[in-house]
Amino acid sequence: MLEPTSSEELCECVRSHEKVSLQGGCTKRRLAGDTGGRQLISTRKLSGVLEYKPDEYVFTALAGTRLSEISAMLEENRQYLPFDPPLVDEGATLGGAVAAGLNGPGSFRFGGLRDFVLAVRFVDGTGRLIMGGGKVVKNAAGFDFPKLMVGSLGALGALAEITMKVFPKPPGTAYLRMRCSNLRAAVAGLNDLANQPWDLDALDLLPATSELKIRLRGEAGALEARRERMGADVDTCGSLHWDERQALTLGRGDDYLAKIPITPQQILEVARRFRECVISIGGNVAWVSSPSMSELEALGMAALIVRGRSGPVSTGPLRPAQIHPALKNVFDPQGRYPGALMT
């Protein structure tokens, strides 16, 4: 296991090995694919915040920096990453978060990780350190490599340094729920709430109980009045659901946990097939758990398998175009990095 302490050392580690695999906090290890025969490079020591300017809503940190450290730093200035990156308490790192591209329920309000990443420095497959994006909240210069890296699962390069936009954290939070008579009614309720100007911070649906989970943020003194305007059937509840989303708690230990991008129209179709299912981000993602890969395959929809026994990182109709391998070849001509989803 190599443990570079700087971007330059990371370049050196990549250059000196034919096949490498990057490892951050090991909270989403399955997404790294099969690491057999690859030199493991840990970002454990490639850690630390390089720059944080609260007045600019921007920070830059090395890829191995733990999200828990970043959250604590932001919290001191009443700021946060509004998209609720998962597995913060479990040790997830910033680089792993970008490479995995997973979003929490909070991305409902202001967008996901892709909408907050501003700049990246990464090591390409030839060992060069490449910068893309800009360290300011608005920038249109050059190709958007930062977004390209989101969800790339390490296929295009080793992330060294990442600049993110942050937002002021609203002072108050209310955890709400709406119980519905059945799943169909819950879907209708979700669509209705999502289209209202209520500025919901997050909107999830639990098919098992036909229940909507709603989070509001803002001025503490205004939250109760806002809740009342949303209707008599919206009442307050605890925060357990949101803690579980944060920890990706779903299903049993070694069952598969999959992220399935959906639209609100597909909620019924997915929820009908899986007992363990949570709909998040206002009906844009289904998190499902299943002991059986064939059950996931039978759904016929693209799914990212985040947890579970080893095997392919995705299932379903992901059809890369010719441009995918062409890009892989540009970023990693010698194939040093894993190639999941790019070939």
Add this chain to the structure above:
Amino acid sequence: MDLLRRLAEIFPADRLLVEDPQLVAYESDGLTVFKAKPRAVVVPVDAEEVIAVVRLCADAKVPFVARGSGTSLSGGALPVEGGIVIALNRLNRILKLDHEQRIAVVEPGVVNLHVSDHAAPHGLHFAPDPSSQLICTIGGNVAFNSGGAHCLKYGMTSNHVLGLKAVLATGELVEFGGESRESIGADLTGLFVGSEGLFGIALEITLRLLPRAETFHTVLAGYQTLEQAGDAVSRIVSSGLLPGAMEIMDRLAIDAAEAAVDAGYPKDVEAVLLVELEGMREQIDAEVRQLDQILVDSGAETKRVASDADERMAIWRGRKSAFSAVGRLSPDFIVQDGVVPRSRLGEALRRIQHMGEAANIRVANVFHAGDGNLHPLILFDNAEVGAHQRAEELAGEILRMCIEMGGSLTGEHGVGMEKREFLPEMFAPDDIAMMKAVRAAFDPHMIANPGKMFPGKEAPSLSLQGMHPLEKAGVISRE
């Protein structure tokens, strides 16, 4: 030539323009200092025709430039001399507007504002709002990752594009992303948006729509100095408020806007700050109290609050007309688009003022204060010998200052023709080499909008030092 003959097999004469008088309208875009004459302009009416043209161009290795309404301020839609212009305005259908999913699927020639107009009956809107939104098209917004006044809170065009279908310069048809806000795998939608037409042409774009805010609170505050207005923005930012928009205009820009649209801006102040809070009524009530205190503390001399939707629109009209209004003050002007770290706005404005004074050139300032995106308007009279060159030099100095301060050379207009020589000042040679390699993967023959974004000789370069050889030869010109 062979290509023209093959185009004529696809396009009737009224949609294949080859005569000089027809081509003139396409020689420039919003950046009129550059001109180039295409060999032909084609006006497709559907995606199949666009695909056919691109494939013909790929076979013949003839460059093409996609064009919407031609409002690019960076010369992004400038034709390539002897190439084909693909005018996309007739691909203007909104293919789908699904209010339950809160998405719209549109063709590239759809005008930006039409998306919000169609979404309005459902209480939804499309957030990116460039000042040219009355005429600019979504295809152009996608190519140049357009911004607008609401970027700090809502992001730019790329943050609102969920997926797209495109024909690449190779002729390959691709589909990136989809109708969900979530996706799997590297974000090629994000890479495509802002690629300045160098990868290919988007044929269908899936846009994210947002619920329209319940309440707007729009304030126009007047200050005795630009610094005070800038300081107010810093105070708002550190207070924890997140306004939908924060815009500043200086005296020169106010005068111009007033003369043009009579929006009722205060006349005896040096700067105005436009702040717009938006959200649920109860939330906004609390925020207004906070904002009012900040405006008092920061020394606002005047304060006007929009009392209804009409007054709100009037205030915005003043801001959105600023660019064209400045045309009344000066026969010619250059709009710059650099970004500086917001906390250094005051310093940047002071330096721009000094640079303008030193060069004896008037500079009007209109900018998106919330995200540090400056729009200095550099006024000059092209009839005056050397005036344009001096204005260009000042523009270059301002850009270098933005980069040196840790900002960007473009916030929302793109690099295009205008700023391509500055790309190496923001990015290292390896970074640019990687961008070029990515471009080559999408477009190995370099036929898609060549000559934009990257410095170099692949297309006519207009030097600031005297006339370019191609200018002398009469092949390209600027005015």
